[in-house]
Amino acid sequence: MKIFESIGDYCILMAKVFKKPQKMSVFWEHLLKEIDKLGVGSMRIVMIISIFMGGILTLQVSYNLTNPFMPKYLIGLGNRDTLILEFSSTILALILAGKVGSNIATEIGSMRVSEQIDSLDIMGVNSASYLILPKIIACILFNPVLYILSVATGIIGGAIVGPVTGVVSMGDYVEGLVHTFNPFYVTFSFIKSLVFGFIIASVPAYYGYNVRGGALEVGKASTDSVVLSSIFILCADLIITQLFFK
Amino acid sequence: MIEVKNIKKSFQGREVLKGIDATFMPGQTNLIIGQSGSGKTVMLKSIVGIHEVDNGSILFDGKEVATMKFKERQKLRQEIGMVFQAGALFDSMTVADNIRFPIDMFTNMTKKEKDMRVDHCIDMVELENAHHLFPSEISGGMQKRVAIARAISLEPKYLFCDEPNSGLDPVTSIVIDKLIQRITRDLKITTVINTHDMNSVMEIGEKILFLYQGEKGWEGSSSQILHVDNEDLNRFIFASNILKKVRAIETK
Numbered sequence: 001m002k003i004f005e006s007i008g009d010y011c012i013l014m015a016k017v018f019k020k021p022q023k024m025s026v027f028w029e030h031l032l033k034e035i036d037k038l039g040v041g042s043m044r045i046v047m048i049i050s051i052f053m054g055g056i057l058t059l060q061v062s063y064n065l066t067n068p069f070m071p072k073y074l075i076g077l078g079n080r081d082t083l084i085l086e087f088s089s090t091i092l093a094l095i096l097a098g099k100v101g102s103n104i105a106t107e108i109g110s111m112r113v114s115e116q117i118d119s120l121d122i123m124g125v126n127s128a129s130y131l132i133l134p135k136i137i138a139c140i141l142f143n144p145v146l147y148i149l150s151v152a153t154g155i156i157g158g159a160i161v162g163p164v165t166g167v168v169s170m171g172d173y174v175e176g177l178v179h180t181f182n183p184f185y186v187t188f189s190f191i192k193s194l195v196f197g198f199i200i201a202s203v204p205a206y207y208g209y210n211v212r213g214g215a216l217e218v219g220k221a222s223t224d225s226v227v228l229s230s231i232f233i234l235c236a237d238l239i240i241t242q243l244f245f246k
Numbered sequence: 247m248i249e250v251k252n253i254k255k256s257f258q259g260r261e262v263l264k265g266i267d268a269t270f271m272p273g274q275t276n277l278i279i280g281q282s283g284s285g286k287t288v289m290l291k292s293i294v295g296i297h298e299v300d301n302g303s304i305l306f307d308g309k310e311v312a313t314m315k316f317k318e319r320q321k322l323r324q325e326i327g328m329v330f331q332a333g334a335l336f337d338s339m340t341v342a343d344n345i346r347f348p349i350d351m352f353t354n355m356t357k358k359e360k361d362m363r364v365d366h367c368i369d370m371v372e373l374e375n376a377h378h379l380f381p382s383e384i385s386g387g388m389q390k391r392v393a394i395a396r397a398i399s400l401e402p403k404y405l406f407c408d409e410p411n412s413g414l415d416p417v418t419s420i421v422i423d424k425l426i427q428r429i430t431r432d433l434k435i436t437t438v439i440n441t442h443d444m445n446s447v448m449e450i451g452e453k454i455l456f457l458y459q460g461e462k463g464w465e466g467s468s469s470q471i472l473h474v475d476n477e478d479l480n481r482f483i484f485a486s487n488i489l490k491k492v493r494a495i496e497t498k
């Protein structure tokens with residue numbers, strides 16, 4: 001029963017969020033700040049993780065290619081497709097759900113418990129839209145950018161680790177990268193990253209907005225929201241994959 | 247004018263407001279007094295609509311809030327200024343930006359006009375040299391004053407202050423009290439102040455409502471309050487000896 005209530009509350013909140021901003025100039029300013037904080041602020045961690053993962057994936061593919069007749073370029077291809085299809089979209093979204101999600105839940109939650117949200121409401125500001133809309137839009141807009149960044153740095157990671165460890169030559173690796181490239185994979189992951197961007201921002205925002213109590217509850221809301229948005233991301237991945245590859 | 251009719255409010259089955267009637271007139275300072283936990287904050291929050299009341303009605307200038315449409319309520323709220331007990335400043339914004347926020351949100355002033363308005367509000371609460379500081383960087387009393395400046399930045403029609411001078415020294419307390427009284431008179435706004443500070447009561451209490459365990463214990467003005475025959479009220483007022491002495495002198 002509780003779960004239906006929560007879904008209902010979530011939908012009601014989203015209906016409040018997706019209203020035309022009361023003051024466009026304030027909204028734009030706010031949106032830029034959020035893009036900077038949630039998006040640009042995540043670029044470094046995305047690059048670090050992706051460069052390592054690209055390297056690791058390259059090693060894994062090569063060590064699993066035990067048949068000597070298998071062409072070496074498969075290593076580049078394997079790395080590329082894993083990054084494009086799942087790693088840079090889904091795994092990255094899970095990582096961002098932790099970083100960005102806990103940030104959003106904590107920020108909104110502490111505003112709730114310190115009565116800042118009540119204060120906005122009393123002024124006649126639509127607090128849900130004012131606080132949450134810029135975050136959701138920022139995540140939806142910037143998540144695909146992070147996706148591209150992740151694919152690029154992951155490929156670079158492979159290009160460094162492969163030749164350095166000697167598992168694949170640069171020539172073979174690059175040949176793999178361009179071999180039978182299917183642009184649809186990118187479109188598919190792009191769509192996923194839009195959906196994930198929405199989940200990463202909206203689920204923690206819901207948790208933060210509905211916190212009751214004090215600092216302790218804010219911490220709990222933050223943890224709970226990361227768990228739930230991770231589950232949502234994986235469910236969404238499953239559904240979208242089934243829809244597109246059927 | 248704000249009219250409150252028989253409002254009741256419970257939390258988890260415990261009744262905090264037990265049917266309160268009150269009328270708050272514009273241009274005068276209306277005080278709600280009472281011990282800690284008597285329900286002052288709940289009453290104020292119920293009037294402004296942060297808490298939904300379980301029973302009773304609340305009328306702003308004759309219009310019942312419960313029957314208002316969303317847009318109307320939004321409009322009404324832009325005419326309300328509120329100072330929360332804990333300040334509730336936006337901690338991601340500087341002092342000046344906190345005060346500027348309602349102005350940015352609801353007016354189309356030019357940047358220059360806004361700056362002037364903000365400076366004017368900061369002057370009113372005597373807060374020079376704090377423009378660029380964040381709420382975490384100023385003292386509790388300064389936070390209160392910023393909250394007041396923010397509440398009056400749009401020249402509200404209704405002003406609610408939840409213990410505006412708790413945590414302030416006696417000098418600043420009086421300054422704040424007088425300030426609130428002055429803008430109340432000058433702008434003919436309806437002001438409701440929660441307090442348990444007897445200094446404020448004696449200084450600016452034009453109309454006083456005494457809450458006792460969620461009920462209206464007494465109602466009157468500061469000139470009457472020292473001579474009332476109400477045990478609960480007397481216990482509250484004469485908790486400090488000074489006022490006992492004042493009464494003794496007055497009755498002589």
Ligand SMILES: Nc1ncnc2c1ncn2[C@@H]1O[C@H](COP(=O)(O)OP(=O)(O)OP(=O)(O)O)[C@@H](O)[C@H]1O
Binds near residue numbers: 262281282286287331
């Ligand atoms: N959100 C809430 N949930 C449950 N109980 C509440 C809530 N808010 C207030 N109460 C209860 O209502 C009672 C009155 O609280 P209120 O905050 O109105 O007191 P107060 O008169 O403002 O006291 P103080 O002078 O200390 O601020 C208290 O017993 C409090 O526990």
Ligand SMILES: [Mg+2]
Binds near residue numbers: 408440
């Ligand atoms: Mg209180």
